[in-house]
Amino acid sequence: MTQSDDARQHLIRSELLRVDGSDPGAAEAPSKKHSKMAENPFRFLRGSAQLFYADIQQGRLELPAALSESPPLTTVMGDCHVANFGFLTEQGSHGDQVVFCPNDYDDACVGPAVWDIARYLVSLALTAEYCRGLVDGRYQSDEVDDPAELEAPSAGDAEEAGHAFLDAYRRTCRHCVRDPGLRFEALDAFPKKHVLGKAFRKACRRAAGGKDFETKSTLAKEVRIDAGRLVFRDRPGRFARLDTERAEAVREAFRPYVDDAILDLVRRLGAGTGSVDLERFYLLVGPEGFAGGEDLALCHVVEVKQQRPASPLYWFPDISPVNRLQSAHLTIDCQRLMQRAPDLVLDEAIWEDTPWLVRSRHHARVGIDPEEIALAPKKPGKQLKAYAQACGQALALAHARGDRRSTRFEAAMAKQLPDNSKALVTACAQYAEQVVADQRRLRAILRRLDAAASPAAGTSPQTPSA
Known part of the structure; x- marks a missing residue:
């Protein structure tokens, strides 16, 4: 199904207005989120999950029926893409076992696994496109000093990586059918020369007990000791101090959810792409009588974040009764199932009539x-393929944990994927071209907005109805 350019622009503006509360074509300054999305198509995909599900529901991205309708539903990420996997310590900041796994569950819900699989495949194609654009100067990145000296994967490389991702996913499902206990395995070791080897070693060094814990861990980079007190660092653009009344309200509301005293708190600014405009706070949690460096390992940062409904559910409201749960409650339930060892501090709250994740x-x-997985001095396609294989295994394990009573889900996916992989990879590569065009549309909308805001400009475009 195709759309006229005007209809597509209207859909983009309407969906961004519905979710973000801001129309990118209105006669006002664009939101930080929309400005980030306009920079390149990969960021556009990250910030527009709702548009992805609108296109599935309306037939613009056609997924194989055998994968959409046959396998049992499971818990899904909802916003699955190459940058929503990474290394973390199991049990949150209370553990030291480093694993590679999905790391974002803000859009988690119950749905068909092919939603996550397709979104990941689209992101693979866009990763290759984005990195080719870095090399030839069409896109910019703060992560790479001179991308022109590196090589980027071709569209064919991305397609091959997509098939490797699906093969790893299918094999993992098949292994879980043979031995259901394997669903509780995790990717916890990578050889030095693997594309993830460097990041894995970095994570191990930053875990509690690692040699970089006191200097480069998440905790160490966010806090400092000031006159014997542990406090958040002064980081303009990242942290903002709250006035006394607001700080006390946050402390009072969320103290019951954490496992120790709240030593300090700040408002977190500008985090993420899809959720950049949602309010969030960081709580510095630790012993009431902080005794100095020897107590650092007893402290941790707890994020308190506004939660909105999972992206798929506006377009698929009736796919599962479970999804009628309050949004933060649903997120937590799904995360607890999909992770092997969930965070020990993992909860939901209603505060100021709004759901919050803790x-x-x-x-x-x-x-x-x-840039890390798709730019290299040589053979970037090989890197991308190895990364995709790791993600395929990690995602299959997370999906398999959604139902721990049987292996019906794993058996169905292992059966259906071989005959439908080619059609799925092709459909997702074609949809990636749609995302590239949509990012250009958003960039054009914002440029017209800039022109309309200048003194010589005429009237601004009309806001679409929500």
Whole structure:
């Protein structure tokens, strides 16, 4: 199904307005989120999960019926893409076992696994496109000094990586059918030369007890000792101090959810892409009588974040009764199932008539940027393929944990994937081209907005109805 350019622009503006509360074409400054999304198609995908599900529901992304309708539903990430996998310490900041796994559950719900699989495949194609654009100067990145000296994967490389991802996913499902206990395995070791080897070693060094824990862990980078007190660092653009009344209200509301005293708290600014405009706080949690460096390992950062409904559910409201749970409650339930060893601080709250997530910030959390896995001096396609294989295995394990009573889900996926993989990879590669076009549309909308805001400009475009 195709759309006219005007209809597509209207859908983009309407969906961004519905979820973000801001129309990118209105006569006002664009939101930080929309400006980030306009920079490249990979970021557009990250910030527009709701559009992805609108396109599935309306037939613009056609997924094989054998994968959409045949396998049992399971718990899904909802916003699955190459940058939503990474290393973290199990049990949040209370553990020291480093694993590679999905690391974002804000859009988690019950649904068909092919939603996650397809979104990941689209992101693979866009990762390759984005990195090719870095090399030839069409896109910019703060992560790479001189991308022109590196090589990027071709569209064919991305397609091969997609098939490797699906093969790893299918094999993992098949192994779980033979031995259901395997669903509780995790990817916890990578050889030095693997594309993830460097990031894995970095995460291990940052875990509690690691040699970089006191200097480069999540905790160490966020806090400092000031006159014997542990406090958040002064980081303009990242942290903002709250006035006394607001700080006390946050402390009073969320103290019951954490496992120790709240030593300090700040408002977190500008985090993420899909959730950049949601309010969130960081709580510094530790012993009431903090005794100095020897108590650092007893402290951790807890994130308190506003939660909105999972992206798939506006377009698929009736796919499972479980999804009628309050949004933060649903997120927590799904995360607890999908993780092998969930965060010990992982809860939901209603405060100021709004759902909030309460969860640990992992000491050794190490995210993966597209530039890390798809730019290389040579053979970038080989790197991308190895990364995709790791993600396929990790995602299959997370999906398999959604039902721990049987292996019906794993058996169905192992059966259906071989005959439908080619069609799925092709459909997702074609949809990636749609995302590239949509990112250009958003960029054009914002440029017209800039022109309309200038003194010589005429009237601004009309806001679409929500």
